[in-house]
Amino acid sequence: MTLHLTPIPTTELVDFRFGHWTDRTGATGCTVVVAPAGAAAGVDVRGGAPASRETDLLRPENTVDAVHAVCLSGGSAFGLEAASGVARELEARGIGLDVGPAVVPIVCSSCLFDLAFGDAHARPGVDAGIAATRVALDDEPAPLAEGTVGAGTGATVGKLNGAECAMKGGLGARALALGGLKVAALSAVNACGNVVDPKTGAPIAGMRADAGSADIVSMEDAMIAAADTMAMPLDRTNTTISCIVTNARLTKAQCTKVAQMAADAYAHTIRPTHTTNDGDTIYVMASGTAKEDYPLDLIGLVATRALEDAICGGCRAADGILGLPAYADIAR
Template identity: 75%
Template sequence: MSASSTWQPIPISSIEGFRIGHFTNRDAATGCTVIVAEQGATGGVDVRGGAPASRETDLLRPENTVDVVHAVCLSGGSAFGLEAASGVARELEARGIGLDVGPTRVPIVCSSCIFDLAFGDASVRPGVQEGISATRAALDGDSTCVPEGTVGAGTGATVGKLRGPSMLMKGGLGARAIELGLLRVGAVAVVNPCGNVVDPRTGSFIAGMRSAPDSLEIVSMEEAMLADSDGLSMPLDRTNTTISCIITNARLTKAQATKVAQMAADAYAHTIRPTHTTNDGDTIYVLASGELGFNDIPIDLIGLAATRVLEEAICAGCTTADGIHGAPSYKDVAKSVS
């Protein structure tokens, strides 16, 4: 990389070694998203949530022996949504993708879920068939386009929930990528936090808690909490989370991938206010394909790139979302002031 290189936005689909697909159910306001690494990728994870719904995160600890991941499944449905990862594993096994263990190949599929049961139809959750559908969409669908907004795991995502469902706004799924010279880094973010989402460059609200049920004015959750610290509390505990997956063509060890995930968590603090609350189950995965072929790019640079692109993905998850089931979106606010 030359000293004059600058960040350039690129389609996330252009990062070698990865395919991304969605299953979306707008009627029930839920879905799942799969990031597939057909040749396997080195994985890391950072879990900061108080009540995460997850699968195979312990496997990514640097001291554990399996050092390859074949997919990350991000899903709605709370803990029920972990079933979608089994569908991902089944479809990958059927295609001969996985860890060779002799009699078969075992796909290593990590998964995390958001709580969307209180927004759409609580009886409908992504399961095995939905995981299969998302995997087929990733491997057989249009590889040049990754839809954003009210799709996949972001279908039932909402933000700004301190005062309950009548004043929240629509979150969603963002997928953004950047390159610096030969380095490519992308992020898929499912934006379903307790807090408001802000533009980290201006501090202005993108989506969040509204001042009243019939208003599109976004107000500060932090200031509301400080003004009435004894009287405000979440209507439902443990019902929020932002789950993300960073992908890169860099070559990383498991320990390095874990460090990049830890650094990228700063993006949550830059874009979500408040963040990492007791009501959020925040998790970030990192998948490194090694397609770059060398590992002399500074880890701090990769971590910075991951942080920057995750900020963009979190904001995009809200700016591209459509309002559904009575929850207004950023688009609705933009129309009201235009």
């Protein structure tokens, strides 16, 4: 029997629950992925400017072997507070690592920089993390909204020539099935570079020729042309943060390997990527409930495809806010 990759709703990853908290006025938000029963997890950090929490415990030699949530957030380093809200809400529900006198939820988190786009004092905090977690656990499961929502609310892309020539990024969520293997990817795309369709190379969102233009120009070509004068006007203010979830049976080390393989999706869709001004991070969570074992390389390939779809989908679904155009505003 020949198997084919099939798009599925994120709700088919039944071991995980998803929720957003969105502040469109402040142009920020957070997105939470909850594994109520816990999941093996790993992480890959490629960018030079990450803002993260609890990534060290994902190292294979460390003893914690289950993660209960991943929080993707705006707000730069301030947004790490949202993860504390996630932990508080999970503790209140008895979800976490039983350490005897208490239950300690293991919550990993990464943040993107959106302070220069909306209200610099609007950041997802403890209350935002609580709210997103309640949406994830209490609302009827539904395909996760994409675009200018959650952690993608204040996301922007294509910033070599400054914010006025950039475009809106967004939050993408896509899932694929291959037989009994299921993989979903969430990505908040706030890249320094342009986002392109990996199948055609056509630009989706990125640096425009000028503030009033609808023409997206190659940022890589612009960097080469300006090699002797190039300067990054928004230093350390970009990142694409993602979480991949699967029902596959994986160890912590294998989760990390899948995250490393899936980083190819960034290279396929973001140009340039993994710059010193990006904090690119990918988490992988595996529930281990699949009925069969699958080759690690196959899982990595499916994860890469799902993440490519999420990155492109998030930018295509974004709508322009605060005067910055999105794909829908300039698509021909």
